[in-house]
Amino acid sequence: MSGPNTAVGSQVNGGTPLGPCGDDDCGIRDVLDRLGDRWTVLVVVELAKGSRRYGELERAIPGISQRMLSLTTKRLCRDGLTERIVHPTLPPQVEYRLTPMGRSLSVMISALADWSRENKAAIAEARARWDGSVGTA
């Protein structure tokens, strides 16, 4: 997984050199603003397992408040990443599921999760080392 690149001063991938727009961020922020919040990623991960109802999501994501779940699903729907299917039953049932675009995003998130797992220990170690040499003085 480690970058096979040899030159530090060059790009790290061949497909997109991270900077085809020059100094611009090319809209990375657009995605990160969405992924940056506390819950969006977790909701996408849960929906990647299959369609879920409101209460199912609430129970599947410990700690999320109704407010944040509502806001998060609404934003995802707004951006075309999820669908909201209302079953006119009694009591009402609402089903959420990823759109094809949402599913493609979940692949990105999955890759990020892989990276996280692979490097979590190394990060924790580096952090401990830094804290030890700086904090203790």
Added chain:
Amino acid sequence: MSGPNTAVGSQVNGGTPLGPCGDDDCGIRDVLDRLGDRWTVLVVVELAKGSRRYGELERAIPGISQRMLSLTTKRLCRDGLTERIVHPTLPPQVEYRLTPMGRSLSVMISALADWSRENKAAIAEARARWDGSVGTA
């Protein structure tokens, strides 16, 4: 319900089914907390192009304050994603560069940037459609 995931089996990727830990987020948050803030990603992207000095980063990332640049680089160093090389010259020069782990992260970010570019238009369109049907009434 405790385990509704058993009968779903609709994962979107084969490598890692997004949920090998059951109900846990597997530390995705650890990465997202780092990537979530406004500047970390931009700094990593800039450093992916090559080593940079403090002032170079400041100029390359329009809008970043000295405070945030300082905090961001410090956090990246702490997590072992960047190195800080001090040249004992006059005036002092400090060079920042990605570590191998940082470079591997920049690959993830690059993939995310690719996704962003590919889907930005679709997101904007979906958002406009949603705003049009909901906001306008």
Added chain:
DNA sequence: CTGAATCCGACCAGATACTG
């Protein structure tokens, strides 16, 4: 059950001024 609305605290981030 599925939300929306409101209040409120916590944290992030910008501006500014100062130091080595």
Added chain:
DNA sequence: CAGTATCTGGTCGGATTCAG
């Protein structure tokens, strides 16, 4: 040039309450 310290404000997120 390369930071740090302090003040302040805007936004995110939680708890509660109300509604369809």
